Amino acid sequence: MSVFLVLFVGTLVNSVIVSAKNDIYSGYSVHGVQLRSRSDQIVLYNLQSELNVDLWEYGAPSTRDAYIMVSPENRAEVFDMLDANNMKHYVHLPDVAKENPSYVTLVNVGESFEGRAIKYLKISTSNFSNSSKPIYLMDATMHAREWVTTPVTLYTIHRLVEDLKAEDFDLLENIDWIIMPIVNPDGYVYTHTDERLWRGTRSYYPTVSTTCYGVDxxxxxxxNFNTLGVSSNPCALNYPGHEPFSEPETRYVRDILLKYIDRIQIYMNIHSHGNYVLYGYGNTTLPSNAVQLHHVGAAMGAKIDALKLPEAGYYRVGNSHLVLYGSSGSAQDYGQAVGVPFSYTLELPGYGYGFLVPPEFIEQINAETWQGIAVTARLSYLYYRARNERT
Ligand SMILES: [Zn+2]
Structure with missing residues (x-):
């Protein structure tokens, strides 16, 4: 994963909105170069230092072409050098700025209870100006100890921004994305410094309890706040808080949902663990589009199952109460209730390690879950289009 993502998560910088700028690459072009031998590669290495060529792909002699990015000023000289060495080359991208418009916006929504910046990325080919495009909203680490959920969001960003494959262009052309990798940074930090298995936020309301911190x-x-699957004990893991939206962290998620509710087609609230794709409501009442919810959720589960490790369980898909347990006040239910057609809780695999999934599983989870996410994006898009064509 790249420097960009490390910076995004690592620094939690304080700028309100930063747009990725590609204007400086206006006129830069990218060229494929056929490599016959190691000496051809050396020619490219030399161009890198002498003519400021950026080697995008090193390539491999006779099997994989190299890709070089060339500035307008140096283009003629670079071509002369390639031609002098009889190296075949062709245009891959005629103008990098045009090919990669600035389509990532970092938004700082506010501070956590303890004052940490909470952020999300907006990814859009039209800077969210095209109101006819549906939005895919995804968040992770709402529960502090579920560490493996954040990498899935980062990998999604990676695949949409840094490593967009030709077969995935539709995911950006048709859909805008909002991705919040860490909903609950206070709890997340606390799981690193104090209690690895902490689940809640880290708020403190002395009028409620002077000994216990945080809420679920x-x-x-x-x-359906405080009605099912909750404890009134402020020290309990599933204490819902003294009132709805007592936590700044949940208010930020609410605000995103409400701000974009006309366009959010799907909300994926990512948790760990258990291999579930769940939908509302936590009291067993089914949303009116339950069949569609099941269709999209089941397609996701099936896609991931086809790619899973042998030791992983199969995904189970269904109403969160019927398949797992009763709950109230959940993000999944709130999203559904305020009008998101496809609102899900995703429970990633635990492989028997529960919340302590070892890092060596991250790559597998990222890859298989991304494929599942892509399926839900495409299917829910079809439903979006069908609905909009009718109205
Ligand atoms: Zn969870």
């Missing part, structure tokens, strides 16, 4: 963010939403 995924019971804190204003939907």
């Amino acid at each position: 963010a995924n019971r804190n939403f204003d939907i």
